[in-house]
Amino acid sequence: MLEIDTIYDNGGESSDRYTLIDEDGDMYGIGGREVNIYLGNRSEFPSDLSYLGKIVEYEDLSDEVKKEIDKRLDTSNFAEGGLLKSDLMRFDDLMKKGESVVVSDKFDRDYIYNGSAEDYTGVAVMDTFDRLGEAHPETTYQIMPLSKIKSIRIDESVYAEGGKVKDKKRYDIDEYSSQGSRTTDNEYIERTNDFDELVEKITKRAKDKKIPYIEFYYKDSFIGSINEKNDYKFRIGRGFEDNPLESKNSSINKQRYKDSSITSSYAKGGKIKGRPTLKQMCNMYRNKR
Structure with missing residues (x-):
């Protein structure tokens, strides 16, 4: 006690x-x-x-x-600091709002918080950017038991490179075995302040791993996709105008101004009309089950 x-x-x-x-x-x-x-x-x-x-x-x-x-x-059933279910629910909510939630283990090593486990006995984490190096975030993903956690906090500096805070935006990346697949093969988060660099990174991964189809999302807006059938060229999505980062890529910007469907695909009030994205179809399919 x-x-x-x-x-x-x-x-x-x-x-x-x-x-x-x-x-x-x-x-x-x-x-x-x-x-x-x-x-x-x-x-x-x-x-x-x-x-x-x-x-x-x-x-x-x-x-x-x-x-x-x-x-x-009484910390016998909880991590150091006495983390409870209510704490994890709070950090889950902060993460969804875009806050930089950081987990420290008992050796004072920092990890990026990726949400609580379903039974609230641990949290999903991945290595911080300074430890990732050339490794992909998914390779460091793990569920850390509460017994190994020293603290959970909000800390922007851990997300920055070289200790300098940068305004990094969070993107959800969904990988599929084919464009027609109903379920994702892999989902992960990327944070960046350079959109073109992100596209280049994901394109390289798609080619190296021979991933047929990848979608980019920002706060549930469909930003775009990479398709093996289209020679892995980035194609903007219906929600690209919600992208908070500018692109200097001429190919991407040409699509913005030539593809009128980007603006016409929104109904009055901002609701999407027309064919749903793959992710939206997957969610509809899950809801019907």
Whole structure:
């Protein structure tokens, strides 16, 4: 069991009324009805914590709040820092919003967070960019048990090269055994601030691995595809105008201005009309089952 360092009470200004700091400096937002959220480590917060409210004693709290505090202090079933299901759900949500979520193991090695396991007993991770080198992200993908995790945090610097933060955008890459396939053979995430470099990288992978068909997505918008039948030339998709990064590739830009279907494929209100993408068809197929 960990020891309590400090408990703050904000008087009910938020659902996580109480802030618990344990002997390791980990901080948690505690409230009634199982409100129990990991906030981060004390080192990540300002020196003056008076904004969290007044300091209170454990003995003066309700039994309900004491129960939630005791969960955090008993780390026998959780990772270091006492990660709970509610924490992982929060980090899943932050990841979906585009935040740079980073996992540190007990040896202080950093990994890129790829979501929690279905049973919340671990998290999916891959190596950070500085360790990847020439390796493909999928080769380092693993499920890390909570028992091996020291902390999970938001940290943009881990995603940058050379320690300098860059505005890298997240793209979802889906690989198929054929253009007519209903299910993906492989799905992974790429982060970049250079779209042409991304296309070049995925094209090389497609050729080297002889992958017949690959689709690019940005926040569910179909950005484009690479097709073996089209000599692995990048073809823009109906959602290409949602691409946050500019392309300097003349072939791609010619498609933007010549293919009128890019703008005509959207109905009033921004809804896509016409033939659905392969990914959309797969989702429709799964929903019917």
